[in-house]
Structure formats: C-alpha cells, structure tokens
Amino acid sequence: MKKSSSPTKKFDPHKNYQSTMKSIGYVGRKKAKPEDYKRIGFKSGLEVHQQIKTKKKLFCRCPAGIFHDSNDYHAEIIRHMRPTLSEMGEYDGTALMEFKTRKDITYRIHNQTTCTYEIDDTPPFPINREALEYALEISLLSKLNIVGEVHITRKQYLDGSIPTGFQRTAILGVEGSIQLKNKKVGLIQLSIEEDSCREISDIGHQRIYKTDRLGMPLIETVTHPECFTPDELREAGEYIRFLNRSTGKVRTGMGAARQDTNVSCEGGTRVEIKGVSHLKWIPELSHNECFRQWALLNIRKLLLEKVKTPAKWELKHVTIDPREVGIENELVVSYLDEGYKVVAICLPQFKGILSHFTQPGKCFANELSDRLKVIAGIEKPNITSSEDLDIPLDTKDLDALSRTLNASEDDAIVLIWGIESDIPTALEAIQERCIMAFEGVPRETRRPMADGTTLFERVLPGADRMYPDTDSAPIPLEQSYIHNLSKNIPMDIADRYRQMKDWNIPSDTYTYLLKKNLVPVIEQLVKLGVSGRFAGTFLGHKLKYVEGKIEKHNDFTYNRIVEMFEFLNTQKLQPSLAKLMLPTIYQHPNMDFNSVLTSLSFKHRTKDEMLAPIDYLLEKFREIRVSKSDSPKIALNWVMGQLNRQALGNVDLKDLQKSIEKKLAKQA
Amino acid sequence: MEDFFQGYKGKALEVLKKYNVRVWGKAVIETSRGEFKGTVLPRSENDDDQHIVLKIETGYNIGIDIVTIKRMKETGYFKATYKIPEKEFPVTPNLPKVKLLGTGGTIASRLDYRTGAVIPAFSPGELYGAVPELADICNLTTEKLFAVFSENMGPEQYKALAIAIGKEIENGIDGIIIGHGTDTLSHTAAALTFMVQNSPVPIILVGSQRSSDRPSSDAALNLMHATTAAGHSDIAEVMVCMFGPTSDEYGFLHRGTRVRKMHSSYRSTFRTIGDTPIATVSRKGVVPIKEEYNHRRKDRKVKILPFFEEKVTIVYYYPNMQPDIIDSLVESGYKGIIIAGTGLGHINKPLYPAIERAYKKGVHVFMTVQTLWGFVHMYVYDTGRDLMAKGIIPLENMIPETAYIKLGWVLGQTNDREEVKRLMLKPINDEITQREPYNGYLIYQGGVPEVEAFIRRFRK
Structure with missing residues (x-):
C-alpha cells in the first residue's frame, strides 16, 4: 500500500473542528440573538418534576423525605431487567438498548426507608390520598382538564432506577396552560408518579442504587414545545416552579425539583436532556443541544454528498495486537496490560466527520465514545481515532492501521478497546450510530453536564413503554370532590x-x-x-x-x-x-419578642422623649463642628446619626428628621 | 360476532352506543372538564359502568366520567394485537431434550382486558421470543395440558399430569418441567411425587412470583434454572425450582414433599420445611446441598400411580373448636381427615368423642403439626396418648398439605385401615424423614445485630 493513501495525511482535526463550527454558524450563548434561534429553528418544552410534601410514600407506608449516605444500608439486592411488551404489543427501543448493556443492578436498602414494596416483593398498597389531593390542586391551578378516573400506568425503565422495572404513574389532567410575560404556553399533561432510586455509581457492567428516595410522590408537568428561545424556556420553568410552590404543599431543597428539557432544531428531532437540577442551567444546555442538532444535520449533508447508498454503508474492523502492528499510541498501549482486546475500525467516507464540531469542546467522535460507555459498558477513554482532539493517532500508527484495514484516503480510522465479551456490542453500537448520522439526529435522552454540554444517556423511549398497572384499581374523581378542591386553590x-x-x-x-x-x-x-x-x-x-x-x-x-x-x-x-x-x-424563633428586644438593648421611648435631646445635640454639634460654614444638612445628619439607633421602632425616622429640620430652621 | 364494546356495560355502554364509538376507536370527547382525545380501550368487567377508558397520545390511560360527557366522536380505528414475538425454537445437537408441560399460571402471561389482570400465554415460540437464553440450555418442546390458575388445580389435573409425564419418559425425554401457578405449586409437587415414582429423569415444577409482563419478573430466570436442572442435573426427583434469595442470583431445588410457599408475595417464597433444599441451581449448573438423592438413569422404568380420593380434608385446629366440625365432616362422607394440631400434635378434650365417632365410622384420622417445623410427639403428654388410643395416627414430620395429598392418593388405592396406615407412614420421598438436621430450621429474626450483620454481607 502506498503511503499517500493514509487517511489523515496533513489532516488537522483541530482545524476541522474550528472550521465546521464556523460553517454551521455556531454562536456562543452570550452572543446569541433571537435571530440566531430563529435561524436554526430553536424549539423546546419542559417536563418539570416536583416532589410533593407528604409524610409517606405514594404506594407504600414508608416515610418520605428521609435520606441516607451511600454506605449507610442494611442489605443489598441484585436484579436484572428484561424488556417486555407494551400494551399495544410493541417492544420499546430504550428497553432493548438497556437489555444489550447487561447490567448487574444492585440496590442498597435501609430498613427505615424501604419495605418489601420498594424492592418489588409486595404489590402496591392503595395510592396515598394526601399526595393525590395535593397533586390535583396543582392540576387545577395549572388549568388542566381533570380526568374522570385515575388509571395507574406502568412506565418502563430498564436502567434499574426502579426495581420493578417500571414507574407507577397516572395522568391527572391534560391540556392546560401557563401565562408568561409575553405569551401563553400550553401544558400537555400533569401526572402523579413515584420517584426513582438515587444512583450511587455506574461503572462497567455494575450499577448501584439506593432506595431512600424511591417511591416518594412526585408530579410531572409537561409543556408543549412552545418555547422558541432559551430564555422563554427558563421563564416557563420558573413559572411552573412558582406555581407548584405557591400551594405550600411541595418539597424544596436539593433534588426536590428537577426538570427535563426537550429540544429540537429545524429539521432535527426531539431530544430530552434529563434531570437538570438548576433552572439557571437550562438556557445554556438547550442552546448547545440545539446547535448540536444543527451540526448533526450538517454532518448528514456532508455524508450524503459522499455516500450514495447509506443503507449499504458498513464499517470494517479487525481485532489487532497493537504491538504486532506497531502501534505506539500511549492510550492504547496502556490498556493492553488489563487484558483488553483492541479493535481497529475503518469508517468509510468518514474523514472530516469524526472531528466535526457538535458541542463546545466536543465533536462527532464523542457521540461514538458516549455510546460505547452506555451501551457496551466500556469506561472512558474507550476510543481514539485519526481525528481525536486530544491524543490522535500519529501518521506512523495510521499508516500501519490503514494498511491492515485497507483504508482509503476518505476514510476515518478508529481504535476501540475493551474486554472481549463487550466488543460485539461495541461494534454494533458504532455501526448503529454511524448509520444514524446519515439520517440526522437520533432520538435520545441526554445527561446534562456542568459545562453546558450533554452526554448520550439512552435511546428516547416512546409511548410503547406504557402498560396498565394490573395491581391497582382505577380511582374515580367525582364532580363534588373536584369542585371542593377547586375552592381552595391559591391565586x-x-x-x-x-x-x-x-x-x-x-x-x-x-x-x-x-x-x-x-x-x-x-x-x-x-x-x-x-x-x-x-x-x-x-x-x-x-x-x-x-x-x-x-x-x-x-x-x-x-x-x-x-x-x-x-x-x-x-x-x-x-x-x-x-x-x-x-x-x-x-x-431563635422560640424566644419571646420582648426578650428579643432586650437582647437588642432596645428601650421604649415616647416621641417627646425622643425629641427632647435635639436642642442639646444641636448645641453640641456647634461645639464640635470643624467649620462655621457647615451646611444645616451636615448638622441634620449628625443629629440623626446620634438618635438613629434609639429612634428605630419608637418613631418614624422621617418624622424625626422633620422635627430636627424644624428646630434647625428656627435656630437659623 | 365481534364485540365492539369489550367489557363495557350499563350506562357506559349506552353512552358508547349513543355516540357510535367502538372500543379501539380513536375518539374526541367533549366534557364539562374539557376536551379529551385518545383511543377507547376495553374495560375490565369488574370495574364500574360510570367511566370510559381512553389511551391518550402520550401512552397513558385515563378514565372519562360519563356524566361529564357532552359529545363524542369516533375519528379512526386501530385495534392493537398483543403478541409476544414468536420465533421457532432452534434445535441444537447434543443439548438435552426438555419438555415443558403447561398448566397455566404466571410463568408466561399477558394482559387480559376482561379482568384487567394477566392471563397465561404459552408456546415454545413465545417462550423463546421472551427468553432466548433457553436455546443455549436445552432443546425445548412444550405441551399445553390445561390453562388454569394455580388455585384451580386439583386431582383431575394431577392425574392427567402424571400420565403425561409417564408418556414423555417412555418417549425418551431427558427432563421435564411443569409451568405452574405458585399458590398450590407445592400441592402438585407432592401429588406428582406420589403418582410418578422411580422417575429416571428430573421433574421440575416452576412458576413465577412476578408475572412475565414486568421487566423485573423472576419468570425468565426461573425458567432458565428449571431447564438447567431438568436437562443437566443428576437429581431425578420431583422438585420445585424457585428463587433462593429475592435477588436475581440462584434458585433452590426443593423436594416436592417438603416444600411450602411461605410468603404471599416474595420471590424467594418457597422454602424446604424441616430439612435443607436438595440443591442450588444457577445458570452455571446444579450444585447439590444434600448428599443423598435419586440419580438420573438411562432406563425408562417409571411407575405411574394416578389415584386420588377427593373426600379428604385438612382441619386446622384452633382453641375452642367445637366437635360438630368433625361430626359434620363425617356426615358429609369424608373418608380421611388430616388434623393440623397445636404444639406437638394436640387438640382439646371436647373433640375426643367426635374423633371416636369418626373412627368408628371408618374415617382415617392423622395428626400433623401447624408449627410446620418439627415432629408430632404424642407420647410427651397424656392428651396425646389419649388421642392415639382413640385412633389418631401421628404422621411424624409430614407437613399438613403433603399429608392431605398423600392421604388422598392412598385412599384412592385402598380403604383398608392397616394398609392405609402402612402406606401413610412409609415415606416415598422424604415426606417423613428419619431425622431433622439442626440446620433444617433456620428462621432468624431480623433486628438482632448478628443477623443484621449477616444480611448486610450477603445479598437478600
């Protein structure tokens, strides 16, 4: 093979990253104008989760709102999740993805906050009526159409965050609205649901959760995708938060309110950023997500120019011994000692794509890396390539690899590594993600990062993961009950x-x-x-x-x-x-108010008592003043200063000022 | 004729008919609480006639109160078919042949709109679609014998099962599994122990405590364990295969005569009483706990004894039980009574004359203990000696349900007092054991520091 066929000859990934960022017209959040959002068709909505302040959990009698340290537990339970059919007879895409990841899920349970219900060894008890009532009040306040009968539904989550494999949830109302400063935003629905476990760690094929939060009552308010700038999105989020809090029946503090943001750009797809715990992060996250989609659409365009039949596109791969091939890349070499298999992959026609800008500091290669971690369970760093922004393969390594893979000038070369049993899933994940690049923006849920970027979390689940809860009977909501509730809702x-x-x-x-x-x-x-x-x-x-x-x-x-x-x-x-x-x-809220005053050395004075020393003080001021030309204003301020502390509470300070002014005027 | 209004009755049915909206019809409903859109779903028969169930676009179900409905209109129609993807079960040379006999229960199930609960679904294709790992364990074929819930299993089904098992063994099967609801799984296990004797292959009863329509179901793992035990284990007995701990870790193989469901909902509900389980089973294979068991054989010399007398009962004794309870059983023609007595096997004095009357009428009366653990010891107190004098025969450490099944099986063959006694006291497979091992009874109480320390170290 000739040297000139090296795929990265004179190719600078950083330069490519910069130029692609420019070519899609990326602007930073601070510099972005409404026109920029209009240009890329920013569209977004919110799902606001809010814990309700009840004494007990939603479907069992465990106390709500007690939390434990990760190492404070009494027993561990291990489970595996399998996908099941939805009521409409379909498998859910997310469910199948999670099944591929083959995770051992461990729950750490604490006797104080966990009973046999949480770990799915007992069917649910009747729904907590206190929670239902609070949630209905908020539904009424959100101007929703209240359902006639509440049906508990199971919503599948195969990530293990709920030991049953599904969340019990129920719709209380549909189609409401909130009034923002300049527009009305529609609400799709409000549901009451049980909160999930808190994740302790997720490394390789081992994920650990604790069950203290699991089962606490939560409401979820979902808006239509009617926010067209990140600021509108934040405003909607704040409005819903204020509305929830105005009832005084919701929890506050860390993790009591979390929001998911749905974002798409023109021609893009709904992507959900999950679990944003601070509203102030939402604008930056949604901004970056919208531009990420915009970038993916550009990638699609570039690929379709080069590849005419995407359906036939296939990666090539070879398992290699890097030492034999002569790879010196330090990252790859460091993993050999752990007994990892290394696989060289050729992505035909992907030159310039891997280092294509997607988010600030990130490129298309990150999309592959994220999926390797989530789907194949291979911890990062798990990939390097001809276009890696950190440690790219050098020309010598690339020459060797392109010979092995028989790669051409327009291809990209990737190296991945992991334990042998993870490799087939890893290759599948890369093939799948590359094929998606020809289609545009994959339906995903993404995890927010503090820097405003996001990571791939899961395939976005659809309506196919819903299933009626065969363990619970429907709960009728009579007219009179709703009528009474609506009389007591706040403004x-x-x-x-x-x-x-x-x-x-x-x-x-x-x-x-x-x-x-x-x-x-x-x-x-x-x-x-x-x-x-x-x-x-x-x-x-x-x-x-x-x-x-x-x-x-x-x-x-x-x-x-x-x-x-x-x-x-x-x-x-x-x-x-x-x-x-x-x-x-x-x-000291329990101190009586008189004692508070004593502690502040406060003394009761009548107005006359307060005014009495004015003449004396003015006299004194004349004695100590520095210059005869001092204005009356200075005298006034000095006297006020002397009296201020004792006056506070006894006389209105404005009255006091007037009295001094009067005396000053007389003396003048 | 197709039922367009599946499950709807009374007023709700009238409303649907009035507006010409069918089940599975897409509908727009205007109500005094606002507008609702979605697909009308069937309604469970046991629910009221005041609501219409709607699946809205987001996939959730809601109910609409019919008194609020102003108008409704059908705008489309789409009937969902709930079907587990069926794939042909692959045949792999050199893997054992295992037969799954289906009786019903939650081992495989799907949604039933009639009751709103789950109903069994079953075929090798469906099972393979749901649990593809089975193909790595054995070559599986299935036969659906009945589709009944556990509580409806009875003598007819026991006999039919025994005969079906006999045929499978004759035809050269390597192992048998029986899918069964869990409530009376142990009764069937006892019945099959008596009706299918000297089996050359494992006969495994398996169920699930969480239906297979949920992601955390124990059904798949139980099936994998059961097929592993049936196809690969050396233990050729009638056994129950269910979760050991509640974690997805390993299962137990319990002897069919000593096993009992001990929790209404736990996955690890089955426990061997008065002994240890025979073995543990994981996907890696079967590891015996007990040293003695019946080994797998190449021959096909199985004895099928499908007998059962239905007029047999269990009397669970309680303080102040009146003698007419016993008298009325005798009058009703019961031929055998198993008493679950207190403590070492006791009942109160006022019952004695009734026991005497029963004995004179030829009723066979046996004593077991409601403590479940431990032996009947009727020589310890005078009362026990009096009872034996009146004809009650102590059944050592046979658990009451097993005793009930065995007496039914024995009385199905003979009514001779001595023969009945002989058969009852001669163990077929450890329903009476010679000795109770010290680790047969291991019920620890939570809260005790050392027990808590143990639980924390090992997965529950």
Missing part, C-alpha cells in the same frame, strides 16, 4: 406578579418572593397595616440577606415574621424595628 402566578406590581415592590425581589412563596405572607402583613412595598422589600431584601448569612433554626417559619409584626402593632412600635429583630428570630 394564579400571573396575578401574583400583578399584585406585587400594584404594591410597588421593587422587581428585583419577585423571583425570590415567588420562589419562597412569600406573597401570601405579604398579604398578611398588609392586613396588619404594613405597606405592601415595605413588606415586599423587607422580605425580598432583608430576609434574603439574613438567609444567606445566618443559619436558620429548624423551628423558624414565615409565620413567626407575621407574629413579629402583630407584636409591633400591639406594642405601638414602628415596623422598621423588624429589621433589627429579624436576625434574632431567625436564629
């Missing part, structure tokens, strides 16, 4: 925004006030005669500040704040004193 979030605007509360506090469901507290304070603006600012600025600085006592609730204002009212003290008291009651 709309859109109306909450209006309310805050009417009170003239600074808008920088809105997110915090809604996130913490504090608007009902403001309402209570307004009833006590506090101005809405003061109450809003007090909670939105002062409370937020205190929360960030001081550790909260477990007994502290927002009701204590209301009680504090009631106390100030009855004591005829000024509301401004609350600002001084707040840090103390936040830390």
Whole structure:
C-alpha cells in the first residue's frame, strides 16, 4: 500500500473542528440573538418534576423525605431487567438498548426507608390520598382538564432506577396552560408518579442504587414545545416552579425539583436532556443541544454528498495486537496490560466527520465514545481515532492501521478497546450510530453536564413503554370532590406578579418572593397595616440577606415574621424595628419578642422623649463642628446619626428628621 | 360476532352506543372538564359502568366520567394485537431434550382486558421470543395440558399430569418441567411425587412470583434454572425450582414433599420445611446441598400411580373448636381427615368423642403439626396418648398439605385401615424423614445485630 493513501495525511482535526463550527454558524450563548434561534429553528418544552410534601410514600407506608449516605444500608439486592411488551404489543427501543448493556443492578436498602414494596416483593398498597389531593390542586391551578378516573400506568425503565422495572404513574389532567410575560404556553399533561432510586455509581457492567428516595410522590408537568428561545424556556420553568410552590404543599431543597428539557432544531428531532437540577442551567444546555442538532444535520449533508447508498454503508474492523502492528499510541498501549482486546475500525467516507464540531469542546467522535460507555459498558477513554482532539493517532500508527484495514484516503480510522465479551456490542453500537448520522439526529435522552454540554444517556423511549398497572384499581374523581378542591386553590402566578406590581415592590425581589412563596405572607402583613412595598422589600431584601448569612433554626417559619409584626402593632412600635429583630428570630424563633428586644438593648421611648435631646445635640454639634460654614444638612445628619439607633421602632425616622429640620430652621 | 364494546356495560355502554364509538376507536370527547382525545380501550368487567377508558397520545390511560360527557366522536380505528414475538425454537445437537408441560399460571402471561389482570400465554415460540437464553440450555418442546390458575388445580389435573409425564419418559425425554401457578405449586409437587415414582429423569415444577409482563419478573430466570436442572442435573426427583434469595442470583431445588410457599408475595417464597433444599441451581449448573438423592438413569422404568380420593380434608385446629366440625365432616362422607394440631400434635378434650365417632365410622384420622417445623410427639403428654388410643395416627414430620395429598392418593388405592396406615407412614420421598438436621430450621429474626450483620454481607 502506498503511503499517500493514509487517511489523515496533513489532516488537522483541530482545524476541522474550528472550521465546521464556523460553517454551521455556531454562536456562543452570550452572543446569541433571537435571530440566531430563529435561524436554526430553536424549539423546546419542559417536563418539570416536583416532589410533593407528604409524610409517606405514594404506594407504600414508608416515610418520605428521609435520606441516607451511600454506605449507610442494611442489605443489598441484585436484579436484572428484561424488556417486555407494551400494551399495544410493541417492544420499546430504550428497553432493548438497556437489555444489550447487561447490567448487574444492585440496590442498597435501609430498613427505615424501604419495605418489601420498594424492592418489588409486595404489590402496591392503595395510592396515598394526601399526595393525590395535593397533586390535583396543582392540576387545577395549572388549568388542566381533570380526568374522570385515575388509571395507574406502568412506565418502563430498564436502567434499574426502579426495581420493578417500571414507574407507577397516572395522568391527572391534560391540556392546560401557563401565562408568561409575553405569551401563553400550553401544558400537555400533569401526572402523579413515584420517584426513582438515587444512583450511587455506574461503572462497567455494575450499577448501584439506593432506595431512600424511591417511591416518594412526585408530579410531572409537561409543556408543549412552545418555547422558541432559551430564555422563554427558563421563564416557563420558573413559572411552573412558582406555581407548584405557591400551594405550600411541595418539597424544596436539593433534588426536590428537577426538570427535563426537550429540544429540537429545524429539521432535527426531539431530544430530552434529563434531570437538570438548576433552572439557571437550562438556557445554556438547550442552546448547545440545539446547535448540536444543527451540526448533526450538517454532518448528514456532508455524508450524503459522499455516500450514495447509506443503507449499504458498513464499517470494517479487525481485532489487532497493537504491538504486532506497531502501534505506539500511549492510550492504547496502556490498556493492553488489563487484558483488553483492541479493535481497529475503518469508517468509510468518514474523514472530516469524526472531528466535526457538535458541542463546545466536543465533536462527532464523542457521540461514538458516549455510546460505547452506555451501551457496551466500556469506561472512558474507550476510543481514539485519526481525528481525536486530544491524543490522535500519529501518521506512523495510521499508516500501519490503514494498511491492515485497507483504508482509503476518505476514510476515518478508529481504535476501540475493551474486554472481549463487550466488543460485539461495541461494534454494533458504532455501526448503529454511524448509520444514524446519515439520517440526522437520533432520538435520545441526554445527561446534562456542568459545562453546558450533554452526554448520550439512552435511546428516547416512546409511548410503547406504557402498560396498565394490573395491581391497582382505577380511582374515580367525582364532580363534588373536584369542585371542593377547586375552592381552595391559591391565586394564579400571573396575578401574583400583578399584585406585587400594584404594591410597588421593587422587581428585583419577585423571583425570590415567588420562589419562597412569600406573597401570601405579604398579604398578611398588609392586613396588619404594613405597606405592601415595605413588606415586599423587607422580605425580598432583608430576609434574603439574613438567609444567606445566618443559619436558620429548624423551628423558624414565615409565620413567626407575621407574629413579629402583630407584636409591633400591639406594642405601638414602628415596623422598621423588624429589621433589627429579624436576625434574632431567625436564629431563635422560640424566644419571646420582648426578650428579643432586650437582647437588642432596645428601650421604649415616647416621641417627646425622643425629641427632647435635639436642642442639646444641636448645641453640641456647634461645639464640635470643624467649620462655621457647615451646611444645616451636615448638622441634620449628625443629629440623626446620634438618635438613629434609639429612634428605630419608637418613631418614624422621617418624622424625626422633620422635627430636627424644624428646630434647625428656627435656630437659623 | 365481534364485540365492539369489550367489557363495557350499563350506562357506559349506552353512552358508547349513543355516540357510535367502538372500543379501539380513536375518539374526541367533549366534557364539562374539557376536551379529551385518545383511543377507547376495553374495560375490565369488574370495574364500574360510570367511566370510559381512553389511551391518550402520550401512552397513558385515563378514565372519562360519563356524566361529564357532552359529545363524542369516533375519528379512526386501530385495534392493537398483543403478541409476544414468536420465533421457532432452534434445535441444537447434543443439548438435552426438555419438555415443558403447561398448566397455566404466571410463568408466561399477558394482559387480559376482561379482568384487567394477566392471563397465561404459552408456546415454545413465545417462550423463546421472551427468553432466548433457553436455546443455549436445552432443546425445548412444550405441551399445553390445561390453562388454569394455580388455585384451580386439583386431582383431575394431577392425574392427567402424571400420565403425561409417564408418556414423555417412555418417549425418551431427558427432563421435564411443569409451568405452574405458585399458590398450590407445592400441592402438585407432592401429588406428582406420589403418582410418578422411580422417575429416571428430573421433574421440575416452576412458576413465577412476578408475572412475565414486568421487566423485573423472576419468570425468565426461573425458567432458565428449571431447564438447567431438568436437562443437566443428576437429581431425578420431583422438585420445585424457585428463587433462593429475592435477588436475581440462584434458585433452590426443593423436594416436592417438603416444600411450602411461605410468603404471599416474595420471590424467594418457597422454602424446604424441616430439612435443607436438595440443591442450588444457577445458570452455571446444579450444585447439590444434600448428599443423598435419586440419580438420573438411562432406563425408562417409571411407575405411574394416578389415584386420588377427593373426600379428604385438612382441619386446622384452633382453641375452642367445637366437635360438630368433625361430626359434620363425617356426615358429609369424608373418608380421611388430616388434623393440623397445636404444639406437638394436640387438640382439646371436647373433640375426643367426635374423633371416636369418626373412627368408628371408618374415617382415617392423622395428626400433623401447624408449627410446620418439627415432629408430632404424642407420647410427651397424656392428651396425646389419649388421642392415639382413640385412633389418631401421628404422621411424624409430614407437613399438613403433603399429608392431605398423600392421604388422598392412598385412599384412592385402598380403604383398608392397616394398609392405609402402612402406606401413610412409609415415606416415598422424604415426606417423613428419619431425622431433622439442626440446620433444617433456620428462621432468624431480623433486628438482632448478628443477623443484621449477616444480611448486610450477603445479598437478600
């Protein structure tokens, strides 16, 4: 074979990465304009998961909301999952993929939070009515059409995250809507479901879960794909979160709310980014996903120009002994000691594709690597190639390999390695992914990373994974029951925004006030005669500040704040004193308010008592002032400064200021 | 005639007829709670007549309350066929021939809209479609003898099974498995032990505690274990093959006369009582626990004894049981009574005259223990001696259900008092054992530190 046939002669993967990124018109998230999203047809929707605050789990009587360290467990159970038919008589694609991965799934169970139900050794108990009721309230608030009868359905998950192999879930309502600033976004449905296990680790063919969270009640709100920029998507996410929290019946804190984002670009496919725990990550993730799809469509175009009959496309592969072939690539050589098999693969006509930009810092080769890890269970790094961005095969290695594989100038060369029994699945996974490249964007769920990129997680499941739960009877929802529930639901979030605007509360506090469901507290304070603006600012600025600085006592609730204002009212003290008291009651909510005041060295003063020393202080100021030309303003500030602390709570500071000004005017 | 309204009745049926919407029809339904779209599904017969079941586009099922319906319209029709993909079971030379005899139960099952529960599905093709690994273990053929749930298995089925097994052995099979619901699996296992004696090949009863329509089902692994045991093991006895631990790890082979279902829903529900299981089985093969068992043979000398007297019963004794319970059984023509007595095998004094009356009428009365573990010891207390004087025969450590099956089988052959006694007390396959090993009874209580430490170290 002639040397000139080397597939990577003078080929620079980095250059190719940069130029392909440019050619698809990638722009960073910060520089992206609405026109950019319009150009690539950004379209997305959300699935918002929210835990409900119940004492017990959804289908058994284990306590909800107790969590354990990964090593705090009493027993281990091992299971394997097999795909089964859906009700419509089809196998689900995801299920078949998971079956290929042949995972040993281990559950670590803790007696406090796990009974025989969680590990699928007992059928479900009747649904937790408390959870159902809370979820229905949220459904009503989301303006959904409420079903007449709740049917528990099994939704297959073969990743092992639920020991039964399916999640028990049920639709409560369909077709609702939420009102954002500039548009209405439709809701497809809201379901109540049991939460899954928490993953401890997933290495090779061994995946470990813990079952503390498993079975906790959760709701899932699904929007239509009607958000056309990442910002709209975030706004929708926030709205749903605020709405859920406004009921006061949902859990907050780490992992209590998680969202999945569905994204597609024009000509792309719905891809789901799963389990984003922070709303603020959503814009970056969805932005990158949309451009990833845009890049995949370009790859498709490039490939179809070169390959006329994609159906016949097939990779070539040879199992090699790298030492015999003379491969010196350090990565490959390091795996030989572990007894791994090394396979050389030729991807015909894929030159320039492997290093084609897909996401910031990632290229098409990453799509292959991800699937090798997930489907074949081969840990990363699991691949190198003629176009690797980190350690590419050098010309000498490539020459040897292209001779072995009989590769041509337009081909790409890949090396993979793993234990022998994983190799057939690995080759299948690569062949499958390459064929998909001719079709465009594969239907996938993807795992979000902190840097805003995503990894392949699973094939996107479809409706084929649904199956009626033969262990549960349907639950009728009578008209009268729904009617009664609808009488007790809180106000709309859109109306909450209006309310805050009417009170003239600074808008920088809105997110915090809604996130913490504090608007009902403001309402209570307004009833006590506090101005809405003061109450809003007090909670939105002062409370937020205190929360960030001081550790909260477990007994502290927002009701204590209301009680504090009631106390100030009855004591005829000024509301401004609350600002001084707040840090103390936040830390010591059980301390009575008089003691709080004592601890702050507060003394009761009448207005006259407060005003009495003014003349004396003005006299004093004249004695200490530096220049005779000092303006009255400086005198005023100095006197105010002397009186400020004792005045707080006793007199309104504006009144005090006026009184000083009056005296100053007289003296002038 | 095709049933267009599968499962619907009463008012719900009227509504469907009124708007001309069929089951499997795609429908748009306008209600006072808003609009719903989806495919109308069959309704379970036991559910009310107030709702219509709809599969919506996202795959979920919901119910629509008929009182809220304003209008509905059928816009299409698509009938789903639920079918496990059938593939021809491949024949591999040198692998043992195994026959699967089907009786019903959850070993293979699919959805039944009539009851909303699962019904059995069964054929080698279906099984191979669902569990392709079976082809690496044996050459499997199947025969569906009946399709009944476990609780409906009885003497007729026992006899038919025994005869079918006899034929298979005669025809040169290497092993037999019997798919069976789990509730009365051990009764059938006992019956077959008595009816099929001196078998040259393993006869394995297998079921599943989680139906095969769920991904975590134990059915597939149980089937693999059972075919492994039937095709490859040296133990030629009637055995039950079910999960050892609840984990997907290994199964136990239990002797058919000593096995009992001990938990209503656990996978590892079957336990050998008063002894250890014969062996463990995994996909790698069978590893004996007991040293003595009947070995596989090349000959075909099996004895089929398909007899059963149906007028036999078990009386589970409780304090203050009245004598008329026994009297009414005798009056109803019962020929044999197994008593599950308290402690070492006791019942209260007021029953004694009734026992005497039964004995005089020729009824055979035997004593077992409701403690399940341990022997009947009727010499320890006077009451026991009195009972034996009145004709009750202690059955050593035979478990009550096995005793019931055996008495039915014995009385199906003879009514002679001495012969009945002789046959009952002569063990056919360890229904009475000479000695109870110290590790026959191993029920540890959770919560005890050393037990907890053990559980943490080994998978449950």
